Structure formats: C-alpha cells, structure tokens
Amino acid sequence: MNRRRFLRNASxxxxxxxxxxxxxxxxxxxxxxxxxxxxxxxxxxxxxxxxNTESIHMNDGNLMPNLLSGNAAISSDIAGAMDILPASPxxxxxxxxxxxxxxxxxxxxxxxxxxxxxxxxxxxxxxxxLNLREHPRKPTIFEYYRKHNSPQQTxxxxxxxxxxxxxxxxLNYSSDPDYGPAFxxxxxxxxxxxxxxxxxxxxxxxxxxxxxxxxxxxxxxxVNHSFNKTFLDGSAGVTNAETEAGRxxxxxxxxxxxxxxxxxxxxxxxxxxxxxxxxxxxxxEQIIKExxxxxxxxxMQDVDIGHFNFTSYANNLRKADFAAAHLWSLIQSTPxxxxxxxxxxxxxxxxxxxxxxxxxxxxxxALDHTAPSDAITGDQKxxxxxxxxxxxxxxVKQGYVINTIAGxxxxxxxxxxxxxxxxxxxPGTSGIKPYQSCDLQQAFI
Amino acid sequence: xxxxxxxxxxxxFLQISCKKxxxxxxxxxxxxxxxxxxxxxxxxSTIEFISIAYSDLFSVSISQxxxxxxxxxxxxxGDKKLIEDRIIRNLLNMPGVLIPTGIGSDTTxxxxxSYKKFYNREPNAFESYYLKQQIRLNxxxxxxxxYYSLMTSDEYRYY
Numbered sequence: 308m309n310r311r312r313f314l315r316n317a318s319x320x321x322x323x324x325x326x327x328x329x330x331x332x333x334x335x336x337x338x339x340x341x342x343x344x345x346x347x348x349x350x351x352x353x354x355x356x357x358x359n360t361e362s363i364h365m366n367d368g369n370l371m372p373n374l375l376s377g378n379a380a381i382s383s384d385i386a387g388a389m390d391i392l393p394a395s396p397x398x399x400x401x402x403x404x405x406x407x408x409x410x411x412x413x414x415x416x417x418x419x420x421x422x423x424x425x426x427x428x429x430x431x432x433x434x435x436x437l438n439l440r441e442h443p444r445k446p447t448i449f450e451y452y453r454k455h456n457s458p459q460q461t462x463x464x465x466x467x468x469x470x471x472x473x474x475x476x477x478l479n480y481s482s483d484p485d486y487g488p489a490f491x492x493x494x495x496x497x498x499x500x501x502x503x504x505x506x507x508x509x510x511x512x513x514x515x516x517x518x519x520x521x522x523x524x525x526x527x528x529x530v531n532h533s534f535n536k537t538f539l540d541g542s543a544g545v546t547n548a549e550t551e552a553g554r555x556x557x558x559x560x561x562x563x564x565x566x567x568x569x570x571x572x573x574x575x576x577x578x579x580x581x582x583x584x585x586x587x588x589x590x591x592e593q594i595i596k597e598x599x600x601x602x603x604x605x606x607m608q609d610v611d612i613g614h615f616n617f618t619s620y621a622n623n624l625r626k627a628d629f630a631a632a633h634l635w636s637l638i639q640s641t642p643x644x645x646x647x648x649x650x651x652x653x654x655x656x657x658x659x660x661x662x663x664x665x666x667x668x669x670x671x672x673a674l675d676h677t678a679p680s681d682a683i684t685g686d687q688k689x690x691x692x693x694x695x696x697x698x699x700x701x702x703v704k705q706g707y708v709i710n711t712i713a714g715x716x717x718x719x720x721x722x723x724x725x726x727x728x729x730x731x732x733x734p735g736t737s738g739i740k741p742y743q744s745c746d747l748q749q750a751f752i
Numbered sequence: 753x754x755x756x757x758x759x760x761x762x763x764x765f766l767q768i769s770c771k772k773x774x775x776x777x778x779x780x781x782x783x784x785x786x787x788x789x790x791x792x793x794x795x796x797s798t799i800e801f802i803s804i805a806y807s808d809l810f811s812v813s814i815s816q817x818x819x820x821x822x823x824x825x826x827x828x829x830g831d832k833k834l835i836e837d838r839i840i841r842n843l844l845n846m847p848g849v850l851i852p853t854g855i856g857s858d859t860t861x862x863x864x865x866s867y868k869k870f871y872n873r874e875p876n877a878f879e880s881y882y883l884k885q886q887i888r889l890n891x892x893x894x895x896x897x898x899y900y901s902l903m904t905s906d907e908y909r910y911y
Contacts, residue, residue: 462831472827479830494830508825512841513900518892526893526901529882534792534907542795544832552834559829559838 343728344702344751347648348602349595350448350723351588351634352427353627354420355608356676357654359691361624363409370624373632374652374695375407376400385618385669390580392629396636401652404635405697406707406750412715413656418678418689420608421474423655423716428467428478428604430720430739434680440474443481445738448720449492450480452602455724455732463551463598465492468605470587472496475606479545491545492602493555497590498583501562501571510563558597562590575633582623584609588630592637599643601727605634606655613658617671635697649698649726651719660688694719696750703750718747792910798826800911805840805903808869809849840903844896852895859884862895870902872911 360366368381373395381389415432416422422433429445446454449465469475480491499505515523531537547555565571574589575581584607591605607627613620631652639645662672678689694714696703717740724730725742733739742748796804802822806814814822822839829835843849855862863883867875875883887893902908 467830472824476827476830491830496828499824499828504821505825505828508822509835509838509842511845512838513844513896514841515897515900516892519897522886522890522893522897523901523904526883526886526898527905530879530902530905530907533879534905534910536792536910537906538795538833538909542832545830546833547831552831555831555834556838 344726345647345649345698346601346727347599347638347644348723348726349591349634349638349648349650350427350602350604350719351631351650351652352424352604352606352655353631353652354424354606354655355611355623355627356418356420356613356656356658356674356689357610357624357692358613358658358674358688359409359693360660360688361621362654363693367621370621371628372400373397373628374401376402381621385621385671388618388669389622389625391578392580392625393576395629395632397632401632401635401650401697402695402708403706405650405695405703405705406709408694408696408709408714408747408750410710410712411653411692411694412712413690413692414715414717415680415682417680418656418676420611420655424475424478424606426716427653427655427719429481430717432717440477441482442477444483446481446483446486447478447491448604448723449602450483450486450490451720451724451733451737451739452727452729453490453492454486455729456601456727457729457732460601461551462491462493462545462547463554464600465602466591466594466598466600466604467492467494468587468591468594468603469494469496470498470583470606470608472499488543488545492604493545493547495590495594497562497593498586500559501566501590506563506567509559510567512560554598558593562593577629580626582609582626584623584627585630585633588634592634595637595641595644599641602723613674614663615665615673616667617662617673618667618669620674646699649696649703651694651696651723653694653716653719654692655716657689657691659686661686692716694747696722696747702752704752707750709746709749713749714746718745721745722747722750792907794911796909796911798823801836801909802826802839805843808903809843809846809851809899811850837904840900844900851899855887855893855895855898859887862898863887866895866898866902870899871907 362371363375365375365377365379367385368379369375369377370381380386413423413426416426416434425433425443428447428449429443430448431445449467452465453460453462467479469478476494476496479494480486480488500509562571571589573581575585577585587607588605591603594600594603607630609623610620610627612623635650638648638650656676656678658674658676659678663675665673667673676689678687679685682690721730721740721742722745724733725748730742799819803814803819806818826832826835826839844851852862860880863875863880867873867879883898
C-alpha cells in the first residue's frame, strides 16, 4: 500500500467511525439539532368558527372566563339562556399561564371548517375548495412528528381526536407519497364510538384462549403467505403494531365497561349542560391518562350552531371555554405531562361581521363564515381569530398579551415542531414556514 | 473420382450433423403456475367488507340501519385492521351466527366449504393438505378458529 492510499483509507475509516453512530432509523445522518422545549404538545382547536367580537373583544361580556381575564357581565338579553356550568377547574384564567395573541389571523383561503382544520394541521393554506373525501395533499404535523422526530415514535404517541365524523377522519395523515399512513396519527371520534350503537358493534367480542390464538396465528400466517397482497396495500389507514394494538383494544374495552357502569354519564358534574365538545375533550383526557401522547390534537365545533342561533353560539363558547380549562387541569395533574406540556388553543377561523337573516328567540341574528377567498374584498371578519399558548413558566411567557396583529394559522405547525425539537429536520422544501418567521415564537422565553 | 469422394464426405457430414429432434410427449396435463387468489385485485370498500362479512356469517343481508351503525363505528377509528378484527370477533359472538358446532368427520368438505364461503374459490391441494394437517394435529382448532383466521386474512380484504 502506498502512502497516498494509506492516508485516504485511514481518513475514510475515521469519517465512517464518527458518522455511523448518527445514522438514524429515519435515514437522517444526525439527530434533530433543536432541543425540545417540553416533551408534550396538546393543540386544542377551539373550532366551529369563533368571532373575535364575542371572544377576545367581549362584545356580550366575558363568555370565556376560564381562558380570558375580565369580569364583564354577559349581556342581559341572553344571560338567562346560558346553561349552568360547574365552578372553574383552574385557579385563574388560562391567559395568566401563557401568552395570548389577540389578533391572530387565518390569512388565506376559504373560511370553511375543513379548510380551516386542514390549514391548522398541515401548516399550509389551502386556496381551493377541498375534496371532502380525500386526505390532505400536504403532510400533517403528525407525519412530520413521526417521520422526523428522533427517536421515531409509534402512533400511540400521536393522536387526532375529532368531535365528529364527516371529512375529519381524513386529517390524521396526508396523501403525500413521502409521508402517508406509515407516519400518521391514531384517529378516534370518541362520541361516535363510545355509545350504545358502538357497543352493539364492538362491545362483546369473541375472545380466544392463548392456545386458540396460537393456532390462529399459524393459519393466518399460512393463508397470508399464499396470497400476493396485504391489507396494507389497500386502505388499512394507520396500523399499530401488535403490542400497541393490544393496548388500544383494551382501551376500547375499558371505555365500554366504564360507559356501561355509568362512569361517563356525567363525568364533570355538568349534568345536561355537557355537550358534544365537552365529551370530546373528556375522551381526549382519557387518552392522555392512558397513553400520555407527545402530540395530541383535539377539536370542538359546537359553536357552529351560530349559523342558526346566536344565543346558543354564545352558550357553547362558554362550554368550550370550560372544556379547555378542564383539559389544562387534567394535564397539570397527570404525572409525566404536568409541567412538561405546552397547550395551544386557537379557532380554525372566525365568523362574519355581518349577520345572516336568521333571528333566534332572543332577537339575535345568526352568523355565517364566508370571507371572500381573495382575502381583500367584502366581509373579511372571519379571518380574525385569537391564539393562546399555555405552558410552564420556564418555557412560555406568563400573562403576556399581544394586542397587535401578530401570528397566523400557519405558524402553529412549525411552532409545534420546534417545541418538540424536530423543526430543523423537516426538509426546507416542505412549504411550511421556518420557525424563525413565525410571530407565534414570541410566546416563548 | 476425387469429386465423388468429396460429395460422399459432404453427404456423410450432413447426415451426422442434422438430426431431427424427437418430440416427447409425457402425457401429463399442462399446469399454469400462479398464486392462488392472484386475480383478486380490488380492495373491498368499508360497506362491502361489512355487508359481505355479515352475510357470510348470518346467511342474510345486513339491514340498512345496522349497516349505518357498523359504518359509523368503522369510520370512527383510524386503525382499520384493528377495528375490522374487533368487528369480526363481535359478529362471531352475536346471537344467530351460523357456525358449525364441529368440523365433523369430513375435514376435506369443511375446508372446501370454508374456502368457498370466505374466498369464493376452492383451496388448492397444498392449502387443503396444510389445513387438514393442522386440524388433525391440533385439537384446539374448531370452526370458529378457522372462520376467524380466514376472515381476518389479507385475501378476505380483496375480491
């Protein structure tokens, strides 16, 4: 071996020895460079279309006393229609535990619920009407997390909890060929699953003995090897490995058992005031207790009754406010998540300045959300929303309020990625904003 | 004379080098080698999966109201493999399900009927042999075990 070859080989070996420990399962050469701010993020979509006029600006009094500071009384003409809710589960309004962006914006695209949800979970505006039967074309925050977080985590660590079906089951992964179901989140619409109909369909499964199970594995393995396709080639959605699937099966079984025992009938002591949003957040809390996910997105949409009934819209704003506080209280009392979680709260879009022609029993006119897509002309009020970031004092600025226009819906995905320390691992070609360009970063110390 | 010799030698070479190939016939049937079920290219939709599974186990069509109920629950959970497994296990436990109480003495017939019911085809010789052996060697195997194994297999997802 001559001297030149010896030097070349020696230097290549040295490079290999240093680099090989950093070649990760994700295929990246190095671990995510950004340190985590906390280990858990919960994103609560205060959705259904919330107008800043009623929320932040308290035009009808403080309808959200669990989130917002202020003692303004609810307008007398609708106050009597407000349902009684339990006492606040938190010691002071959530805004004192974090940063409030009063003039956040949903800047582009149609102000529809599914569009708004899609923007919220993909971090990219959608300028066209979406096909409600399709998964988003751009990757979701769940896929970024599961593909780029290091070390990679199972789907048990990322959840999408929706308060209804319709198009929303499709938001747990995209159709992007580089991402897709292999990196998607577990999806559940609990109020569609944990109910008497759900019990009829899933509540009494045949259980097999371990000996039977062994025979089943053998036979199924044999017949699967005799066939040239797998279910995964079709539309199996997000697939959990066997151990994780066992935990999920038990979670479903326990949910039915608890529901049958009456434990879920009035879990917050709210009686008949408990609406679908509150139940959805309650089930999200059960997921937190059981799985302590690193990333959980949960939504509420009952305020959308505002299309037909303004007073019920105001009433449901209060219930969503209570649910948000209950969620934070549960997070802070859950070992492993307390003081290690950032909660982000934002509507998907707002509502129009101009009411429609429907008048409720209290003489109030209802509100749609139809901002023209050019984002310039006409009634653009539906683009005005708020955003709140709540978290440990060492991570999130406490009691900080930003009154000027700052931040937009597409800030949330890169901020979540930064909080969990994998934003720099997302390819620059993804189309999402760099964290440094997000006004939402002002919430952090 | 020399020319005659050359012609003779050329004729001899031709005779030796060109030999007609024999066409042997062994009197065996031609066999097309392909994987069983390989012509099933379409994944069943949710509605198809539920309604076919129901009629396979109850020999009647599922009612419209039950189909809506099943479909809602199916849609409400993201892991379809998990939820289908649970739906099948629930159907197997429902009153009125039509499952033979035992495999019976005619194992071949039971296997053939099960394949026709769930895969819409006959088992090939190897499949039939394998399952017969499993049933013979493992007394724990009963019709429910066979039905559940076939209904949660990949082939059952396709038509």
